[in-house]
Amino acid sequence: TSHPGFEALDCDSVKSYVAARPALAKHVGPPDGRDSWTVEEVGDGNINFVYILEGPAGALCVKQALPFVRVVGESWPLTQDRVRIEAEALAAEATHCPQHVPALYSYDARMCVIAMQYLALPHIIVRKGLIEGRIYPLLAPHLAAFLAGTLFHTSLLALPSDEFRSNIARFTNVDMCRLTEQVIFTDPYHPAQHNWHTTPQLDGDVAALRADVAARVAASQLKAKFTQQHQALLHGDLHTGSIMATGSTTYVIDPEFAYYGPMAFDVAKILANLLLAFFSVDGHASAADPRSEQRRWLLACVRELWGGFAARFTQLWDEHGHKGDVCAAELFHGSSREGTAARQEAQGQFLAELWRDAVGFMGAVMVRRIVGIAHVADMESIADDNVRAVCERRALCFGRKLLVQGSGVASAEQLTEEAEAERADGQQPCFPL
Amino acid sequence: TSHPGFEALDCDSVKSYVAARPALAKHVGPPDGRDSWTVEEVGDGNINFVYILEGPAGALCVKQALPFVRVVGESWPLTQDRVRIEAEALAAEATHCPQHVPALYSYDARMCVIAMQYLALPHIIVRKGLIEGRIYPLLAPHLAAFLAGTLFHTSLLALPSDEFRSNIARFTNVDMCRLTEQVIFTDPYHPAQHNWHTTPQLDGDVAALRADVAARVAASQLKAKFTQQHQALLHGDLHTGSIMATGSTTYVIDPEFAYYGPMAFDVAKILANLLLAFFSVDGHASAADPRSEQRRWLLACVRELWGGFAARFTQLWDEHGHKGDVCAAELFHGSSREGTAARQEAQGQFLAELWRDAVGFMGAVMVRRIVGIAHVADMESIADDNVRAVCERRALCFGRKLLVQGSGVASAEQLTEEAEAERADGQQPCFPL
Ligand SMILES: Nc1ncnc2c1ncn2[C@@H]1O[C@H](COP(=O)(O)OP(=O)(O)O)[C@@H](O)[C@H]1O
Ligand SMILES: Nc1ncnc2c1ncn2[C@@H]1O[C@H](COP(=O)(O)OP(=O)(O)O)[C@@H](O)[C@H]1O
Ligand SMILES: [Mg+2]
Ligand SMILES: [Mg+2]
Ligand SMILES: [Mg+2]
Ligand SMILES: [Mg+2]
Ligand SMILES: [Mg+2]
Numbered sequence: 027t028s029h030p031g032f033e034a035l036d037c038d039s040v041k042s043y044v045a046a047r048p049a050l051a052k053h054v055g056p057p058d059g060r061d062s063w064t065v066e067e068v069g070d071g072n073i074n075f076v077y078i079l080e081g082p083a084g085a086l087c088v089k090q091a092l093p094f095v096r097v098v099g100e101s102w103p104l105t106q107d108r109v110r111i112e113a114e115a116l117a118a119e120a121t122h123c124p125q126h127v128p129a130l131y132s133y134d135a136r137m138c139v140i141a142m143q144y145l146a147l148p149h150i151i152v153r154k155g156l157i158e159g160r161i162y163p164l165l166a167p168h169l170a171a172f173l174a175g176t177l178f179h180t181s182l183l184a185l186p187s188d189e190f191r192s193n194i195a196r197f198t199n200v201d202m203c204r205l206t207e208q209v210i211f212t213d214p215y216h217p218a219q220h221n222w223h224t225t226p227q228l229d230g231d232v233a234a235l236r237a238d239v240a241a242r243v244a245a246s247q248l249k250a251k252f253t254q255q256h257q258a259l260l261h262g263d264l265h266t267g268s269i270m271a272t273g274s275t276t277y278v279i280d281p282e283f284a285y286y287g288p289m290a291f292d293v294a295k296i297l298a299n300l301l302l303a304f305f306s307v308d309g310h311a312s313a314a315d316p317r318s319e320q321r322r323w324l325l326a327c328v329r330e331l332w333g334g335f336a337a338r339f340t341q342l343w344d345e346h347g348h349k350g351d352v353c354a355a356e357l358f359h360g361s362s363r364e365g366t367a368a369r370q371e372a373q374g375q376f377l378a379e380l381w382r383d384a385v386g387f388m389g390a391v392m393v394r395r396i397v398g399i400a401h402v403a404d405m406e407s408i409a410d411d412n413v414r415a416v417c418e419r420r421a422l423c424f425g426r427k428l429l430v431q432g433s434g435v436a437s438a439e440q441l442t443e444e445a446e447a448e449r450a451d452g453q454q455p456c457f458p459l
Numbered sequence: 460t461s462h463p464g465f466e467a468l469d470c471d472s473v474k475s476y477v478a479a480r481p482a483l484a485k486h487v488g489p490p491d492g493r494d495s496w497t498v499e500e501v502g503d504g505n506i507n508f509v510y511i512l513e514g515p516a517g518a519l520c521v522k523q524a525l526p527f528v529r530v531v532g533e534s535w536p537l538t539q540d541r542v543r544i545e546a547e548a549l550a551a552e553a554t555h556c557p558q559h560v561p562a563l564y565s566y567d568a569r570m571c572v573i574a575m576q577y578l579a580l581p582h583i584i585v586r587k588g589l590i591e592g593r594i595y596p597l598l599a600p601h602l603a604a605f606l607a608g609t610l611f612h613t614s615l616l617a618l619p620s621d622e623f624r625s626n627i628a629r630f631t632n633v634d635m636c637r638l639t640e641q642v643i644f645t646d647p648y649h650p651a652q653h654n655w656h657t658t659p660q661l662d663g664d665v666a667a668l669r670a671d672v673a674a675r676v677a678a679s680q681l682k683a684k685f686t687q688q689h690q691a692l693l694h695g696d697l698h699t700g701s702i703m704a705t706g707s708t709t710y711v712i713d714p715e716f717a718y719y720g721p722m723a724f725d726v727a728k729i730l731a732n733l734l735l736a737f738f739s740v741d742g743h744a745s746a747a748d749p750r751s752e753q754r755r756w757l758l759a760c761v762r763e764l765w766g767g768f769a770a771r772f773t774q775l776w777d778e779h780g781h782k783g784d785v786c787a788a789e790l791f792h793g794s795s796r797e798g799t800a801a802r803q804e805a806q807g808q809f810l811a812e813l814w815r816d817a818v819g820f821m822g823a824v825m826v827r828r829i830v831g832i833a834h835v836a837d838m839e840s841i842a843d844d845n846v847r848a849v850c851e852r853r854a855l856c857f858g859r860k861l862l863v864q865g866s867g868v869a870s871a872e873q874l875t876e877e878a879e880a881e882r883a884d885g886q887q888p889c890f891p892l
Contacts, residue, residue: 187640187686191633200624207620207784216789242790242801243808250785253620254690351640352683356649357675368675375676 029106031136035090037065040077043139044086050131050141055081070151072097072400073104073282078144085144087128090137091282105201106138108282113140114196115284118259123175126168126278145270145277153266156303157310157407161320166327168276169269169296170334177289178342180259183350190351194256199285202262203253206283210394211249215242220399227415231422232397240430241393248386248429256286264292265299267403290380293335294387298425300328301388301445302395302402305421308449309408325442332438336377343373385441386432392425424448462539464569468523470498473510476572477519483564483574488514503584505530505833506537506715511577518577520561523570524715538634539571541715546573547629548717551692556608559601559711578703578710586699589736590743590840594753599760601709602702602729603767610722611775613692616783623784627689632718635695636686639716643827644682648675653832660848664855665830673863674826681819681862689719697725698732700836723813726768727820731858733761734821734878735828735835738854741882742841758875765871769810776806818874819865825858857881 035043044050045057054063062081069076069089073096077088091109095102113133120127128143152162182190213221216236223232235241261268262283270277304324311317347369348359358369395402396418405421408414424445428435435441468476477483478490487496495514502509502522506529510521524542528535546566553560561576585595615623646654649669656665668674694701695716703710737757744750780802781792791802828835829851838854841847857878861868868874 182683182686187637188633190686191631191636195628195631198624198628200621204620212787212790237797239797239801239804242797243804246786246790246805247808250615253615253623253784255687256689257687351686353679354645357645357679364670364672364675368672371672371676372679375680
């Protein structure tokens with residue numbers, strides 16, 4: 027099932043791999059000095075192997091995909107075409123937003139290897155920073171720019187429909203999408219094999235979720251939207267574990283789930299992960315370190331991210347919307363009063379619908395991180411089961427509410443107010459039992 | 460720009476073409492008797508050439524695509540890949556609904572030729588029958604079955620997502636979709652080159668339409684849906700000119716615009732054409748032949764078509780929905796009460812959304828047939844300009860209303876009531892001038 031000529035690398039062979047390729051070796055050091063290079067496998071993700079090579083000239087990041095899911099093993103095969111997708115997506119993102127993605131140095135189809143810019147310390151994964159209590163003052167504006175740039179410029183608002191349709195074909199990512207469909211939109215709602223939750227504390231909540239008709243229906247509608255609405259090139263896995271940042275820089279990594287899907291999904295995934303972080307803060311707080319500033323900032327970050335995204339997206343539309351086929355230049359970009367009025371009306375309706383869909387997707391993403399196969403370290407790192415269960419229950423209740431009553435949450439302000447309220451009174455099981 | 464080895468046929472060479480192919484010749488007669496065969500070119504469509512061959516054994520229909528639009532000529536090039544699409548769509552439709560499509564005998568990629576079952580007289584094009592004053596008592600149930608069968612079985616309600624996604628790729632029909640995007644969703648709303656209308660009678664109405672911000676916005680939203688929602692294999696051009704029928708049989712022909720798009724588009728295109736026929740009836744009526752039965756029947760047909768479609772679609776979902784990935788079997792098709800309740804809830808919401816989208820698409824289709832490049836014979840065959848203008852104005856007003864206030868029309872009953880009302884009072888220009 028693996029590519030012909032494919033070989034799995036290890037910390038030794040990855041050195042030879044790089045040393046044999048001058049365009050890569052130059053980032054590390056002269057190949058004949060490779061004995062002095064250090065190599066570390068840092069893949070803390072669930073899926074792939076990531077090597078960091080360091081030498082006299084600097085450092086390099088090498089990522090390899092094996093033909094299966096790393097944490098599960100050969101029993102869960104997974105297409106290696108995901109590396110091609112990741113390479114093409116990194117390249118596409120770099121044209122629209124170079125300051126927020128690592129530079130791609132090479133893609134090797136035979137070996138399923140990407141070599142890319144090493145993001146040096148103090149860059150760390152944002153999820154880790156959040157668990158440590160950090161605040162990222164520029165995270166919201168940077169992610170707003172990343173999302174607006176990548177989503178706008180790959181959509182039919184910016185592209186003619188022939189180019190748009192050929193992009194859809196190029197970014198067809200069947201297996202990775204199927205994985206998302208299963209783990210986000212299906213399995214959390216029935217007792218699937220790999221599901222787990224904090225037990226016995228959440229047993230009742232989970233049972234109630236699995237009996238909840240409205241939640242099932244909403245999840246299946248979102249799944250249909252995820253699968254059928256081909257609107258823009260998504261990152262596809264934009265959680266806080268796919269972002270490396272410092273106080274002043276932000277990089278988005280790991281777009282192996284990229285495909286043409288609904289913009290709302292990318293927007294929602296990152297907002298949902300910020301909300302999960304918010305609900306986890308009480309589990310990390312102590313008298314000495316009450317973390318109230320971080321908790322307030324997380325909600326501000328949600329508002330700012332959405333607000334910044336909406337503003338930047340609208341600006342790109344004003345400036346470049348005449349290039350795309352959805353809002354034909356003749357109708358929306360002339361100097362006529364009607365053209366401008368039509369564009370503003372279309373923008374308002376577009377963003378309202380995007381928000382509505384995003385609220386639903388946020389709910390689904392939150393729910394699955396509490397009761398599905400893959401949980402978040404923000405919660406898992408809370409050692410005390412009872413404390414964690416309280417945080418998780420709030421997140422689960424809030425997620426379920428967004429999922430089912432999504433369109434009742436009309437703005438980012440209302441969203442964060444309701445999250446505050448959930449935290450204040452969310453000690454009880456959230457479903458009627 | 461044409462395929463290598465391609466040659467345009469004519470009434471002579473099409474005989475040799477068929478005579479050289481035993482699998483085709485057998486439908487006409489022994490090849491050595493071909494001098495006695497008759498050939499007629501019957502392509503009354505705008506785009507392709509269609510030959511009917513008749514001989515001692517029977518008859519055969521041969522359709523050929525040239526690398527341009529027939530009515531315009533070489534100055535409007537058009538992909539010949541449309542014949543491949545037509546052949547694959549005919550085959551797909553035949554698996555789901557064999558009784559309502561002509562049998563496909565062969566597809567010749569080099570010559571861009573399809574040979575298919577000849578639909579003998581008394582089969583005629585439904586649009587012609589309607590202009591003559593006919594009623595088709597089985598048209599609604601037959602089209603309901605065709606639409607429910609083809610749309611359901613090619614959707615993610617019936618297919619796993621990997622097969623679904625590979626279908627989308629196979630039915631990528633970029634150029635034909637671009638044509639639709641332009642002639643239905645863009646050009647009617649600005650003074651595009653090939654637009655025309657009954658002048659001077661409708662000048663004011665057309666000017667008002669072109670100043671109408673809400674109409675532009677609605678049309679661009681529908682265009683986005685047309686281009687981005689990949690929901691099922693559509694026929695793509697399902698008007699009354701793509702249907703051949705008798706009082707007891709109904710065949711859908713000409714799926715060269717087939718692609719994966721929103722189900723609502725197919726449903727809307729046929730309903731809109733029935734409504735256009737309805738508004739044209741007064742132009743064909745006379746004291747001797749008031750056509751009031753036909754007029755009433757046309758609205759009944761609209762209601763019956765939608766009702767029959769919704770019922771049959773729901774039944775297919777009940778019976779086959781467990782095969783698809785949208786409503787996972789584990790959640791929607793178990794014997795549990797929740798599973799059944801969830802499915803019924805999902806079906807209700809699905810059909811409500813489909814109807815809402817269909818109302819908007821109907822509006823766009825009606826508008827473009829009055830003010831765009833391609834009009835309908837139902838109206839064009841009304842000789843008196845003033846009489847035709849009255850009929851057209853009603854259709855234009857009604858179409859514009861559906862386009863802009865679509866979601867206010869909650870049911871097929873309400874739709875047909877409002878059409879009646881428009882006919883009763885629709886003598887005035889419909890837009891504020
Ligand atoms: N360009 C990079 N620079 C530095 N570290 C990186 C880089 N890319 C990945 N990493 C590290 O490797 C880890 C796993 O990478 P990731 O691309 O997320 O793999 P996976 O697909 O398995 O989730 C990241 O969490 C991060 O710590
Ligand atoms: N299978 C058939 N049997 C009999 N007549 C047919 C058949 N297919 C097409 N025709 C006739 O040829 C005309 C044009 O065919 P159509 O497929 O609609 O071509 P176009 O793509 O140019 O619109 C139809 O209106 C109909 O009169
Ligand atoms: Mg990762
Ligand atoms: Mg990954
Ligand atoms: Mg035709
Ligand atoms: Mg045709
Ligand atoms: Mg009126």
